[in-house]
Amino acid sequence: MARRTLIQLLTTLVYNGNLSGFWQGKIYQGATKRACLPGLNCYSCPGALGACPIGSLQSSLAGTILRFPFYVLGLLLIFGLLCGRMICGWFCPFGFFQDLLHKIPSPKIAKNNFTKRLTALKYFIALLFVIVLPIGYYLTIGVGVPTFCKFICPAGTLEAGLPLTLANPALRSGLGGLFVWKVLLLALLVVTAVVIYRPFCRFICPLGAWYSLYNKLAKYGITVDEAKCIHCQACIKTCQMDCTVVGDRECINCGKCRQVCPTQAIHFKK
């Protein structure tokens, strides 16, 4: 097993170590949930030992009162400055799920000019569904609504919605149109991820959008030794994300480009 796959698997298990929650249909309530995890992992997953940073950001920003989310923003900034989108490539369970789906044999759609343009969508979704709409709900009805979790997040459906409703009959009685919508979105994403590499990370994920801002500044991640680079573009040709330069905002630091670089110009920062 490749080193990155092993780390992704271990990360998924560590994030979701409360295994008994899956058959009890209950979520973990311990003190570790005071901290946000760096990757996208729903806090209502029965196994989750930590909080989801995107869910926490929405609820801290506009929950029962409107406030500036110092704690969650501070953590998100530290995660970004430490690893940037290396978190997407190595420490995100939902990214790992999409990596596994893409291994299923099928015709594949490679990156192209359209997918490169579509990467801008995640910034729009982050701004609208994580900031503007939760605040808008608070200002109009007096209570913030975590609109990204409610209307979009397929990680929530996969990790919380499906296991909890399977194991907990009380929750099944409350299911309706919203659940159907979320399951359809998840199904669409699953099918798309088989054909297109990491569609959620590339086009939708607000966490990826945030971390992309720090990719160049991050302490850890991939970099190019310009003195050794011969500009053959082998790295960009092998990259499955929408990178135009190694280590740019779309780079998840997976390291596939290192294996094809003829001059070993690409390496991880130490």
Added chain:
Amino acid sequence: MKKLLWFLALALLVCGLYNREYLLVWQKAMLICLECVGIG
């Protein structure tokens, strides 16, 4: 720029800890999020 961002990150975190915002995160994370499940 990097040092300034690190300073900002730590300042935000300290302010958040001082305000006990981790308890808000915990309160949300310890209860089943009906929006995440698709009920809320």
